[in-house]
Amino acid sequence: MAELPSDQVVFNKPKVELHVHLDGAIRVQTILDVAKRRGISLPANTVEGMTQIIILQQPATLTQFLGKFAEYMHVVAGDRAAIKRIAYEFVEDKAKEGVIYVEVRYSPHFLANTKVYPIPWDQAEGDLSPDEVVHLVNVGLSEGERDFKIKARSILCCMRHMPNWSMDVVELCKKYQQGGVVAIDLAGDESLNSEANPEHRKAYEEAVRFGIHRTVHAGEVGPSSVVKEAVEVLKAERVGHGYRTLEDQVLYKNLLAQNMHFEVCPISSKLTSACDPDFTKHPVIRFRKDKANYSLNTDDPLIFNSTLHLDYSIAHKYMGFTEDEFKRLNIGSAKSCFLPEKEKKELVHRLYEAYGMVRSTAF
Ligand SMILES: O=c1[nH]cnc2c1ncn2[C@H]1C[C@H](O)[C@@H](CO)O1
Numbered sequence: 112m113a114e115l116p117s118d119q120v121v122f123n124k125p126k127v128e129l130h131v132h133l134d135g136a137i138r139v140q141t142i143l144d145v146a147k148r149r150g151i152s153l154p155a156n157t158v159e160g161m162t163q164i165i166i167l168q169q170p171a172t173l174t175q176f177l178g179k180f181a182e183y184m185h186v187v188a189g190d191r192a193a194i195k196r197i198a199y200e201f202v203e204d205k206a207k208e209g210v211i212y213v214e215v216r217y218s219p220h221f222l223a224n225t226k227v228y229p230i231p232w233d234q235a236e237g238d239l240s241p242d243e244v245v246h247l248v249n250v251g252l253s254e255g256e257r258d259f260k261i262k263a264r265s266i267l268c269c270m271r272h273m274p275n276w277s278m279d280v281v282e283l284c285k286k287y288q289q290g291g292v293v294a295i296d297l298a299g300d301e302s303l304n305s306e307a308n309p310e311h312r313k314a315y316e317e318a319v320r321f322g323i324h325r326t327v328h329a330g331e332v333g334p335s336s337v338v339k340e341a342v343e344v345l346k347a348e349r350v351g352h353g354y355r356t357l358e359d360q361v362l363y364k365n366l367l368a369q370n371m372h373f374e375v376c377p378i379s380s381k382l383t384s385a386c387d388p389d390f391t392k393h394p395v396i397r398f399r400k401d402k403a404n405y406s407l408n409t410d411d412p413l414i415f416n417s418t419l420h421l422d423y424s425i426a427h428k429y430m431g432f433t434e435d436e437f438k439r440l441n442i443g444s445a446k447s448c449f450l451p452e453k454e455k456k457e458l459v460h461r462l463y464e465a466y467g468m469v470r471s472t473a474f
Pocket residue numbers: 132133134135177180216217218221268298299300328331379383410411
């Protein structure tokens with residue numbers, strides 16, 4: 112996006128990122144390497160060439176944006192080494208951006224080639240199940256945590272158009288609750304499926320029963336009723352995007368009063384046409400004025416050709432964000448993360464320390 116500021120670092124301090132898709136955050140070089148190893152032909156064989164094919168250059172619809180995944184998902188899906196590698200490299204990339212805690216989300220079904228119906232991305236049936244995908248991502252993330260000294264947890268996505276996968280997703284959340292999976296999400300095209308299917312509702316009921324944390328993509332491009340349903344029916348503790356909450360002021364005020372967390376993704380919201388392309392009119396400006404609880408996130412940096420620094424630069428340049436607000440929103444993000452209470456407190460404390468906000472207890 113030509114009019115964006117260059118990748119300057121406007122907030123060079125520890126950060127928390129809560130909304131980023133693993134399959135939207137793969138290195139282009141890795142896609143090329145894996146395609147070469149597996150003998151998969153791609154429309155371009157250089158990083159520059161493939162980047163041009165994958166990225167969204169201009170604002171499109173959410174549906175068009177979601178179509179971009181088909182350019183490369185068949186390369187990594189069903190391949191054990193590739194899945195471990197993308198998880199590992201993801202942690203490295205986040206550490207380089209100054210993220211000290213990240214929750215990364217993905218659909219295990221989209222990376223599998225057996226025990227998933229239909230088998231995605233026109234793959235032939237193989238022997239990699241959604242269950243093993245979660246195991247491999249956990250291994251990649253843990254190795255990344257060890258090598259790059261940050262903390263990474265994962266969120267498993269149900270997909271709006273695939274309700275038959277949702278009970279599986281919640282079962283995987285239960286199975287891997289101690290293995291790095293902290294929550295369930297509902298992603299996909301809310302413009303085509305704005306009311307949650309009963310299977311999604313059942314999965315979220317099960318999540319509540321088993322103490323699995325819950326977030327839902329809602330009010331990104333769909334109406335405020337999707338947000339209302341996410342919070343009231345699916346019992347979401349955080350809202351993915353949530354921009355269109357502002358269309359229902361009663362709902363918005365209720366959510367403010369509850370300190371509901373909004374996972375805001377500035378660059379994403381422009382390129383999916385979720386928001387006005389003029390960043391000076393972005394809903395997060397209202398969130399900030401109202402001292403709402405929200406995070407700043409990349410969402411799918413591969414497809415948006417972006418970094419977390421770029422999202423922060425935009426918030427600074429076009430939306431008037433200050434260092435103090437960056438600190439406040441990161442502390443709110445840490446408090447809204449899905450870690451167990453003790454680890455969450457430690458994370459919040461680390462931010463207070465890094466931001467020079469530790470109060471002396473001396474009298
Ligand atoms: O911004 C988004 N909105 C809705 N769904 C999304 C967004 N970004 C990625 N996804 C989908 C496509 C991915 O394959 C899936 C799981 O990460 O989630």
